Amino acid sequence: MKIDPRHLEILAAIVDGGGLTEGAEAIGRAQPSVSRTIAMLEARIGAPLFEKSRRPLVPTELCIALAGEGRRILAAGNTASAIVTTFRTGHRGMVRIGGTPVFMDGVISTLIAEFQQNRQIRIEQCYGYAQDLMDKLDAGTLDVAICPMNPAAVSSRFQFVPVLPGRNVIACGSHHPLLRKGSLRLADIAPYPWIAPPASSPLYDDMRHILRDIGVTDTRISFSGGTLASITAILANSEALTVLPYSVVFMARRQRIVSALSIRIGHPERMLGILTKDPESDNPTVRRFRRFIDTEFRNLSRFIQQHEQNILWRD
Amino acid sequence: MKIDPRHLEILAAIVDGGGLTEGAEAIGRAQPSVSRTIAMLEARIGAPLFEKSRRPLVPTELCIALAGEGRRILAAGNTASAIVTTFRTGHRGMVRIGGTPVFMDGVISTLIAEFQQNRQIRIEQCYGYAQDLMDKLDAGTLDVAICPMNPAAVSSRFQFVPVLPGRNVIACGSHHPLLRKGSLRLADIAPYPWIAPPASSPLYDDMRHILRDIGVTDTRISFSGGTLASITAILANSEALTVLPYSVVFMARRQRIVSALSIRIGHPERMLGILTKDPESDNPTVRRFRRFIDTEFRNLSRFIQQHEQNILWRD
DNA sequence: CAATTTTCATAACATCAAGTTATGTTACGT
DNA sequence: ACGTAACATAACTTGATGTTATGAAAATTG
CATH class of the missing domain: 1.10.10.10 (Winged helix-like DNA-binding domain superfamily/Winged helix DNA-binding domain)
Incomplete structure (x- = not known):
């Protein structure tokens, strides 16, 4: 019955x-x-x-x-x-996010931890570069992508909310001898080995351009293929240099392991931003996550600007 | 929501x-x-x-x-x-039963324990005599009554299923000196004190009739007003006699505390039976309980008859 | 004890969810 | 690419549930 x-x-x-x-x-x-x-x-x-x-x-x-x-x-x-x-209300659910590896590891993961405070939200993270991420957004296997893009070049099928200029810096271990130098010249930098980002990453291109700009010719690559954790460890325990997004170095400053050289380098025309397919149709959790990332990044952006004013950038 | x-x-x-x-x-x-x-x-x-x-x-x-x-x-x-x-299916529920005190204590309670095996059934028991019980059945505060009645005199508003002849015996402690006597005469019985059932009970009338029949005149009442537990205790620890339903003494035979005198006494025209108001409208649990009591009593009846054949009843 | 109040039961009707069968679509496997 | 299995849709019927209005009975109260 x-x-x-x-x-x-x-x-x-x-x-x-x-x-x-x-x-x-x-x-x-x-x-x-x-x-x-x-x-x-x-x-x-x-x-x-x-x-x-x-x-x-x-x-x-x-x-x-x-x-x-x-x-x-x-x-x-x-x-x-x-x-x-x-x-x-977005206090429960799942968000599938993707982004460039170094950036996800160095910035987003910290924000995620904060976002998950007081919420029962599962984050499924994956790594990828712009094209890759757009494909996944198209396929519906990704809710949000966070990556550097040229805002002008974004397909109209996507919404791109820029949050930070895609600026890079030359990073080194915080003990690095160059940090104690007054002004840096090409001759000072030339002797040190470099850590190369993955060849398929935008950072790799950035690094090539930067090295060309500052006149480094025969670059000695001492390490490549590692994620941020490896890169940080290498920087900390060697005198190698590398190119990293400023925001990543900025976030890492608390650990006093990596620092940025005070040398002005050209930065690409890209902006870091939040890329989504159909922002209106997303579920509340995803929306809330986007809002969260957006505001956190604006805070971060302000911090970075304040920080920059205290540093003398040299040529 | x-x-x-x-x-x-x-x-x-x-x-x-x-x-x-x-x-x-x-x-x-x-x-x-x-x-x-x-x-x-x-x-x-x-x-x-x-x-x-x-x-x-x-x-x-x-x-x-x-x-x-x-x-x-x-x-x-x-x-x-x-x-x-x-x-x-009657394996769960509640049954409200009522009956004459000595009988409920001496016979029914044992059956209840057996009935409750493997069932989640609550029994609400109350004590009362015929009129009392009929009133409660009428009021709907009782499901089943078990009491001695004259089957011919039962109102048509009730259903009465007789299950045992309402026979009584003279009961005594199992150590009683009279039990060792061959044949009992009035003079043998006369000296012993008696335990009287409550004055309002049918047993009380029965006892008076029995005493008159066997010729006992000035009855010495040593105890009255107690329930079966008290009566049993008194019987066990004295040489008092009393009148009890045969079935009660029969059920108690296992404990070897009380016995019946082998003396034939007149028994009333009553039958012990199951009294109900509207047997068809009862819930399954009550029905099952009635069925259970009915069959158990028929078994008991057979046992008693077999037992009686092994006893010589004397005048 | 009668009057009042409270509480549950019933009636008559409207509405909507949920059931049905029949019939598309569509994703997945061969 | 084609067939099958699984899900979606359509059209209709049914029945439970909602409503208001009202009746009946028990409990309370003066």
């Missing part, structure tokens, strides 16, 4: 409320409605649920047992409602 | 079954029905529950969370069904 779970809910409400009227109110219905529902339930079960002709309604043993189950159903329904609410 | 618990059940069934078709079958509906239900649910919630355009249906994070609650609801519903089933 299958019983409608809503009927059990009503039963629980009546037993707990102490009467038909209270139960009806508790569950948001009119009294006659629940009265008839109970009558039908009794007919189906074939046994009375309340003692007849008693005014403060007295539940049967059977009724009390069933009301117990009804209470469970009520509880499950409430938590289900809560789940939906937390989901709709 | 209130969610229909049945929808959550369906969700759970789909997630567990791995597809719409399986889920629909599990819950006993046609596939299009659940398809539309899910569509409506998604519309209400405002978020997809399954990933679109994927053929082995892939549930969303949100969906999995909600399905968890649905599973609870399903479980509660199942136990509710089980409760109803056990109730309908």
Whole structure:
């Protein structure tokens, strides 16, 4: 005998409320409605649920047992409602994000940890470069991409919200001898080996341009192919140099492991930004994540600007 | 946002079954029905529950969370069904029974314990004599009465199922000197004191008749007003005599504390039986209890008859 | 004890979710 | 690319649930 779970809910409400009227109110219905529902339930079960002709309604043993189950159903329904609410307010759910490796490791991961505070949100992260990320957004396997792009060159199928200029710096270990030098010249830099980003990454191109600009010719590559963790470790324990996004070095400044050389280098025409396919159709969690990233980056941008004013950039 | 618990059940069934078709079958509906239900649910919630355009249906994070609650609801519903089933088969519920004190204590209580084996049944017992019990049956505060009555004199408003002749015996402690005597005469019995049943009980009248029949004139009452437990204790620790229903002494024979004198006494025209108001309208538990009492008493009756054949009754 | 109030039951009707069968679509495997 | 299996849609029927209005009965109160 299958019983409608809503009927059990009503039963629980009546037993707990102490009467038909209270139960009806508790569950948001009119009294006659629940009265008839109970009558039908009794007919189906074939046994009375309340003692007849008693005014403060007295539940049967059977009724009390069933009301117990009804209470469970009520509880499950409430938590289900809560789940939906937390989901709709973006406090629960999943966000699939992708971005360039160094940037995800060096900046985004820190923000993610903060975003997950007080929320039950799962982040599925993947790494990739611009084209890759756009393909995934198209395929619907990614909600948000965070990557450097030329805002003018973004397809109209995507929304691109720029948040930071895509500036790079020459990074080194915080113990590096060049940091103690007053002014840097080509001859000073030339002797040191370089860590190369992956050949397919934009950073790699950036580095090539920078080296050409400052006149370094035969670059000695001492390490390549590592993610940020490896790069940081190498920088910390050698005198190698590399090119990293300023924001990454900025975020890492707290650990006092890596620093940036005070040398002005040309920076690309790209902006770091949030790339999405159809911002309106995203679920609340994704929206909230985008908003969060956006505001955090604007804060970061301000910090970086303040920081830059305290540094003398030399040629 | 209130969610229909049945929808959550369906969700759970789909997630567990791995597809719409399986889920629909599990819950006993046609596939299009659940398809539309899910569509409506998604519309209400405002978020997809399954990933679109994927053929082995892939549930969303949100969906999995909600399905968890649905599973609870399903479980509660199942136990509710089980409760109803056990109730309908008489394995659960409550029976309100009443009867004459000595008889309830001496016979019925033992049977109740056996009846409750493997069942979740609450017994509400009360004591009373015939008129009292009929009033309570009339008032609907009693399901079954078990008492001695003259079958011919039972009102047609009641059903009376006789189960045992209302025979009495003279009871004594099992150490009693009279038990060692060959044949008993009035002079043998006369010296001993008597325990009197409550004045309002049928047993009291029985005792008076018996004493008159066997010629005892000035009866010495040593104890009165006690229930069976007290009477038994007095019998065990004195040489007092009393009148008890044969069935009570029979049930007590195991403890070897009380015995019956082998003296034939007149017995009343009453039958012990099961008295009910409206046997058809009773719930399954009560019916089952009546059936149980009936068959147990028939067994008891056979035992008693076999037992009697092994005893020489003297005048 | 009668009057009043409270509480539950019933009636009559409207509405909407949910059931059905029949029939597309569409993703996936061969 | 083609067939199959699985899901979606359509059109219609049914039945539970909602409503208001009202009746009946028990409990309370003066």
